[in-house]
Amino acid sequence: MRERASEDTRLLWLLLDADRWLVTGLFSAVLFCGIIAVGHFHPSSALTLLTRGDPVETLFQALITGTITAVTLVLTLSQLVLSQELGAVGDQRDRMDGAMEFRDNVADALGTAVSPAEPSAFLRSLVRATGERARTVQNAVDGSDLTEEHRDLLTRYLDDVVSNAEHVTDQLEGSTFGDFDVIKAALNYNYSWKLYAGRRIRESYAADLSDDVEESLIDLVETLELFGPAREHFKTLYFQWELSNLSRTLLYVAVPALLVSITSQTFFDPRDFVGVTAGISDALLILAATTTLSILPFTILLSYILRIVTITKRTLSIGPFILRETDRSVDVDWD
Template sequence: MRERAGESSRLLLVLLDANRWLVTAFLSVVLFASIVVGGVLVPNPGLSTGDPIETLYQALITSTVTGVTLVLTLSQLVLSQELGAVGDQRERMDGAMSFRRDVAQAINTDVSPAEPSAFLRVLVTETRDRAVAVDDALANGDLEPDVRDRVTSYLDAVIENADSVIEQLDGATFGEFDVIRAALNYNYSWKLYEGRSITETQGDDLSDGAVAELDSLLATLELFGPAREHFKTLSFQWELSDLSQVLLYTAIPALSVAIASLLFLDPSTISGTSAGLSHALVLVAATTTVSLLPFTILLAYMLRIVTVTKRTLSIGPFILRETDRSGGQP
């Protein structure tokens, strides 16, 4: 995915892979440093008077209560989609079981795996096996060099990408973003598009066996799309549940610091400096950073959610970014 993304690899590491608590700590440090630097650069930061400080903490208290309440409400609204009458639940169950039967038939097994990582792994493994079967069917065929180069390049890309994703899914645990990261690394949309294009434009040049195996490969890729979207939805619900829980844990400490600072903190009575920094400035920056902890946590979680959403806006052979359609990795 990093090879296909327009963003920096380091940026994607922060947005997707990094632990959310580490991202929160990084954002808090940036916030703290920004306040301190601003206080150093401004000749008279206004710490000797009470009105700006009181206004600040009053705003922090109001924003924390309002923000946490709003986020929890929205999270519960999203999670409430899991609730419903028995008829709705049975319809969901029938859909899930029908899809599992389709996957089991595609991978030639009686029962498809239950774990998300194993479920996706068998689908990706099946696409790899189908690609190898197409390649074997082409071995004895008499194809034009340009046709063979295009098909071989496509199959090599499928096999190489599948091998990498299979390794990533091995031992991946749902709820720790491992499964979704691996699913994002499998660019099935381009594979589906290119495979359909080969079938329509060069299908007459391929043997019947190669066409049949290629159709099986494309059918398996079509199953991977809904599976990825389903597990992405479950991952988002998992993340929102974690976010709601974390916000509940941090809201009270953040409010306590903001309220205590409003009632008891008087920067004008704090004197002294360390390393050229005013103690009053450092204290105000620290209390503000702690008071904004629910916001930085929310930002850390939402950065990953919106990044994944951006990468998975379409389903099927729709490609929303620039892609090398000559056979290279998109």
């Protein structure tokens, strides 16, 4: 995924890999330092700025309103998550039948009676199966009388499938659903290009492929087709999981943030803090700290939503649609 990303790897780490509390802390630190910097280097002293008119009262009044709005947003997000789980018994039965049918299809592809129940094990088994199917195709290619050009094309394609499958399988080992590791590993498997390339090779060179090579290639493509719905399903579950965590976290933080905003608006008077600490006005330090704490619900919301929208952008399509630059081990583009 990092190799296919157009963003800087450090930015990608911030958007996806970093702990959300760490991201929240970084946003809060930027906010705190920004307020200190502007207040400290302003031509007028910080105390003069904070006592000219009623900027403190106006600020915290707006923050109180914003925090209440954030709580309302939390309730909306909670309703969004709950709406996916509510429904008539017939709808629930259809969901159950669809899930069981898909699990049976995966079990058939894996050659087992029952497919794994845990998301990480389920995806790991499916990715491992694509690697095994690729090795089967390679064995058929080695025993065929293909031309050197076709043999080299298939070998490069199959080597890419096997190496990517092994890498993703290792990443999924020991991963637990709810952590980002499962979805991260799924994003690292660029199945869309593999699916397109496999279908394109089969259609373009059908007359030159032996029956064994073609049948094993069909098995590989069909297994790759199962990975797309599986990834989208677990991505949806992960979004619901994250939104639930976000809603609960914001509700926990909202009351302390409101407390800080209300007490600051009611009791904080910059003229009571005329001292200086490390060359910075105490009133400015207190204002920066209370503002950062009051706006904590927003920074938490921002840190969670950044990851969700980044994942959404990278998984907009399902199937053999390539929306960005990717690692193309073979040249099978349409003329």
